[in-house]
Amino acid sequence: MKFPVIAFAGVTATVIGIAGIADGDQLRKGLGDLIASAAPELAVTFGNAADSGKGARGTGSQEVAQAQTPPQADTPPTDEPPAVDESALRYFASQGDTARLQAEISRLRALYPNWTPPRDPLAVPRNKDVQLETMWQLYSEGRYAEVRRAIADRQTREAGWQPPADLLERLDVAEARARLINASDLKQYETVIQVGANTPILLTCSEVDVLWRVAEAFAETKRQGRARDAYLYILKNCDSEPERLATLQKAAAALPYAMLQELLSYERPNVAGTLEFESIRDDLARRFVAEGEDDAALAVDPKYLQRIERLVETQDMASDALLLGWYQLRRKNMNAAEQWFRRARDKQDSASASQGLALTLIDRKAPEEAEKVLYPWRDASADARATYMAATANLLAIEPPVGLAGDVLQRIAQETMKARDPATAQQFGWYARSLGQPQTALQWFSTALRWNPDDEPSAYGLAVTRQQLGDTAGAVEIQRLWAGRSERIARLGEPEKPTEAGQVPGPTGQEAQPGAAERGRPAVAVVRRQAGLPARVGSSPRQVVRRTVGCRETLDPNRLAPQAALARGWCLMDMNRPLEAAEAFEVALRTSASTMREDAAYGQSLAYLRAGLTSKAAVAATKSPQSRARVAELQTAILADRAIAAFDTGRYRETLLFLDQLRHISSERTDLMVLRGYAYLRLNRFAEAKRIFEAAAATGNRDARRGLADVSREEEIWPNK
Template sequence: MKFPVIAFAGVTATVIGIAGLADSDQLRKGFGDLMASAAPELAATFGNDSGKAARETGSREVAQAQTPPQADAPPADEPPAVDESALRYFASQGDTTRLQAEISRLRALYPNWTPPQDPLAVPRNKDVQLESMWQLYSEGRYAEVRRAIADRQTREAGWQPPADLLERLDVAEARARLINASDLKQYETVIQVGANTPVLLTCSEVDVLWRVAEAFAATKRDGRARDAYLYILKNCNGEPERLATLQKAAAALPYAVVQELLSYERPNTSGTLEFESIRDDLARRFVAEGEDDAALTVDPKYLQRVERLVETQGMASDALLLGWYQLRRKNMSAAEQWFRRARDKQDSASASQGLALALIDRKAPEEAEKVLYSWRDASADAHATYMAATANLLAIEPPVALSGEVLQRIAQETMEARDPATAQQFGWYARTLGQPQTALQWFSTALRWKPDDEPSAYGVAITRHQLGDTAGAAEIQRLWAGRSERIARLGEPEKPAEAGQVPGPAAQRAQPISPENRRPDVVRRQTGLPARVGTSPRQIVRRPLGCRETLDPNRLPPQAALARGWCLMDMNRPLEAAGAFEVALRASASAVREDAAYGQSLAYLRAGLTGKAAVAATKSPQSRARVAELQGAILADRAIAAFDAGRYRETLIFLDQLRRISNERTDLMVLRGYAYLRLNRFSEAKRIFEAAAATGNRDARRGLADVNREQEVWPNK
């Protein structure tokens, strides 16, 4: 138990006396040095008024300590009248810390006083009632002390309690209020009590300083929290307290601030640096912070330390930290390496999900499905990632030969999840394998789950047409009239391809047009959405704990789900983000719903689910700027998807629609040029490529070469 600080003398005893400074001159000097600089400096963090009060208190107490009161000093030939009752109580309880502090305090007040050799032999105070008050105080029963004082003053007119007792009570009660408020997370009260009781802000009250720092950090005043922690590291010498201070600061403050605090590290008594014992945990914490914030550049020494921990301790959790850190920065090759290491140590949902995301990114969905299958139900995030892997797997061109077992389990998961994206891909997969009846069943199922899914409707239409179901195809055309040009134009003949010409969409879907330019991948790169498109200040929500862990967003309130959604977008986990935004859409506040709909649209665009993105954008009214932004992104993605699927006329339609609402970017001009080229419209392709090449675009120059090469074969085109 710590000695309750009182006034100037009590502070001196606690700060200096416990350290063994028995000589009164040393005591006064040490007190003066501390209070004249450190305490006012720290108290100033509470604000101008309280800082001024602290400085005045420090100056007054320094003056009192350096010039002991002369008027009350007894004559030299008389023994001082010293109240030694507190000594006896502390000694009887075995509280050596308080006992030593009390001795030092009395020496500061009475330089000629000699402490008794046996404090237990100190006679009891003849004032039995006062003796009882001291007893209650020593037991921490402060309210009872107050009542005892009030009762006695009522009974005995003119009686006053000792000033020493009142001062001790004031400070002890302030400490109790501060600690209680801290435990209840009433942080403003903690700060207020600290401001009003600057004598508590000393090295003898490190626990109080920690609580004040915590209160500042919890109320987003990181600069003042930093000052409190820094005060301890600058002025306090207890090794355990200094170590704990750094640990607490690392948990509460940003990475950069903690790096500053680390610069105050000292050698400890054993000759090593005092924070070396927690260096591994600090490195882990910093890497985790870097995982939560892609803009944070963590010092390579911390990454290297965690890498060494993987080698020496072999913990899967360390490899996971590195995997998510690298994934966050889109270093997919490194991320895959660390996720594999983690799975080798301990297969887990987190390791499998991270590895699956890395595999999907490098277009290895078959392995991603295999890796994540056993963990698909571990969380909503894991299941969403699994379904993304299955959709990508089925969409591979040319199709991958999958075993019956794999197809069966993907089909079962698709039906249970009622996932229209994977169902649609099953339809295209079956068509490619020459199974139109199976394809029709899957397209129809996807359309039943998502009636506005135009690709599934198109799949139904062309498959019915293929099967000779003219009436069925016509019915789909009727239902989608005015909503899909390609469905409306179903059955119109394509211009037949001649030998040597670039194959049309009916003959070949998204095949390379030349060895030099297998496909306009530059368009896919340049039209991909950035980490945050059109983000307003309201949308940037800081997360105290980050979003590396997996959890069901349905357990979160809408505002927290919105924050988690943006965090997951920053981590490039769009399918998980879409689920979080769906929960945020339940909010009563229109601003939250607007942000959630906007975020979900971006998430689906990032995942390549353009149809879902369009639906998400309608779930809440958006500003005009956001509507234009989302429309542009959706049309660009649809144009790219149509091109990849060999639907070149549809590509041009989407690009024309996009050009009506915004200027056509150079990369999309290149896409337009290749669409014309695939349709054998060489003159138009050449005109577009020449215009784009004039801007210095290398892909446009390559497109011109492709046009010239084709025209050498077909000069009249």
């Protein structure tokens, strides 16, 4: 969301005035320390400049001048008026530049306390030194290079002639300002900081435009704390209401939520008696809530949420309701999110509102309504299509199957083929089996495997269906192809034998109808869109060799003792049935034996990780104290999974946050380095993306080499990024 920013392109006036010199020195030196600390190699130079007595804080239209009090000579006092060069007054007055005119008056008063400014600056006689008069004219017109050339030419012609020190000082500062502004416009941010450090006289309230540019340079070079200090300097010390308002707006675009709250604490009442930032308070609230939408860990002050809620009531804008809906969805407050998405759709149906509502409906097990809501918007974006396919997969996976109208089934089938979505194709296979249509099921399972050859539930479904139809050779071929990869496919058709306490066997030699857990988890999460990225961390972080035969049939684990349930859980994990394993581990957690509880909590966390349920895995890991090694193992898997999930949903900054956390507990795998590179690329941080891809490519990783090509292609499209 874009917010209006007041531009002050004209706030680049020359340095003037030394009113309040002591205070000015203090303020300037404070910001000087700020710059010097950001550029340590300049600290000595900058400190010397800050201590030289140059610059001060101005008020109103005044600016900061570089002026020095004339040395006190040991000469007797005289009543003879000083010789004051008033030519600059006349030129500024002739140009109509009242700001510079007033600044020059302040400067001359500071230098010559007994001097009285002329009533009419335009009546000031021209300087008898015509050449010097011309130099001042060029200076007033901003033609600094020509001034330098005129000075050099005159010094060549007239040996011993020296220009006024005031003119030289003004030229130095004006040229520094021009260099800084030019570097800022060209996004040469280190140069901006360098010039600011070398010219502390520019870092005052009279040069707010320069301060903004320095703050921007800090923000763009990832030194947000320093940018905060620059903006804070303005709000603490500068008085222009329009400039203060613009400062807050610029800071809001560059700084995170917490830093903005600190800046807002320096808000003042304005001349009208209201708070000075009230006019942008609604936009700030929208920005903060949007930031909370991107970062689930960010706790936005309820007052901002309440403000948006009032805006929904008073202005009835769908966009405000959407902000609240996505904010609540990111925090798993599904009931509140659903209400706001419905409010937004009532006002203006849109892809965003329909997608958000569909996600809440999927969460509360209402995929039929989710499919209906999102179908008109299924092609609006990649995320919308992924959510729609998740809804269809969940709809077809409902147990017992729901009766769907023919037109609904037809459009789901068409969209599945168009999207080439293996998850929904697989669920079509199970749905067809439940309706007694094994031939149709064969087609769908085969299609799912063609799109995803590693989809074990589809391979299992195809094998079961072929066996059901008497195609023994076809079932054996699938067993051959999946040998060593799926125990349940390998043991298909073998008679069941009860080997666990409390189990009740089915009829010998009969293959049980696969339950929902055996079919494979429906695609609730948004599917991956970025080719070449690492797969989701769905398998356990390490292989657990705890095999127990006889867990192929489905039974209620609540009928087992905790020890038997624990053994069954590990057996189910070996058979790649993680959801059933999680249920078994939950029964094992009921024991009072600490060692068994630790194993059960560990196993359940692994099971949820394999099923892609990261949040549940994190909760399971806390159900019993774990050893340090296991804690590190689970944290690594959970953070990696969350990083991938964040990338899948376009939350690239959060992806980097999870990867940074992961670095603290383990070395970064090559596939996650590639993920980091793509996150940088999506944020248009090409240099960092290239550096990461180069490091990963050095290991021989093909995805990293593909990433380097993607960076080059993006740099060609966006050369100025």
